[in-house]
Amino acid sequence: MAEPKARLRVFRGTEEAGDFQTYDVETYPGMVVLDAIHDIQAKQSPDLAVRWNCKAGRCGSCSAEINGKPRLLCMTRMSAFPEGEPITVTPMRAFPIIKDLVTDVSWNFEMAKKIPPFKPRPRDADGHWRMQQMDIDRIQEFRKCIECFLCQDVCHVVRDHQKKEVFSGPRFLIHLATLDMHPLDTLDRRDMIKKDFGVGYCNITKCCTEVCPEHITITDNGIIPLKERVADDHYDPVRWLLRKFTGNPRPNKVPAQPTEAGKTADVSGTHRVDGGHGNKGKA
Secondary structure (H helix, E strand, O other): OOOOOOEEEEEOOOOOOEEEEEEEEEEOOOOOHHHHHHHHHHHHHOOOOEEEEEOOOOOOOEEEOOOEEEEEEHEEEEOOOOOOOOOOEEEOOOOOOOOEEEEEEEEHHHHHHOOOOOOOOOOOOOOOOOHHHHHHHHHHHHHHHHOHHHHHOHHHHHHOOOOOOOOOOOOHHHHHHHHHHOEOOOOOOHHHHHOOOOHHHHOOHHHHHHHHOOOHHHHHHHHOOOOHHHHHHOOOOHHHHHHHHHHHOOOOOOOOOOOOOOOOOOOOOOOOOOOOOOOOEOO
């Protein structure tokens, strides 16, 4: 008995020129789209370029768009699509195409370098730090980010309006929210969040939350509270007076300065300047 087949329309080309090629692949139970791409590489087009690494939804390398929706190739089952209908696989549209399904995501790593790293207050007299569990629970979900950049890809400010020079995108607003909400951190990054990372450009459409493979509630739990905190500091009349007379509306925080690209090092151990994944897997 012949194995059932699926038809894939895969983008082939570069930033300058490209087109779709159609491939038929044999399917099997549990098959994911990345398996189908590997089948095409092995049997039909060995020069098909795709970035991948763990094939377990942990590295964030195999990000692409499937039928127009940003997804991880390794976490998208072939059985999720209607039989007989072609599955269209394209590179992330928000970033320049290197070849086929591989995009240049280096802008994200450059943006990461601009974030001043975690700077904790001194330890207590007994050598320990003490925090409330509720404060830890609030930021714990943000640390699940695998930096797949699907939220960056779907964000219309980055994708459609190309505001990369003034807007960091949801991934880095979440990282900034993690730092701002951390009970031990001593740096005040809110001026930078407003001016350099462009939090005001986000109009909370929640599309980033919808595509997150780690199910992080990016908008409601991260970006909206961050926008509220920035608005309090810059537009609350009492804080405005504090800023007017002291230069800092939050005296317990030291105003942060933009870091020099390439020279940041996060002592928290949760954020590397290369985004945490080095070369982002195999291409």
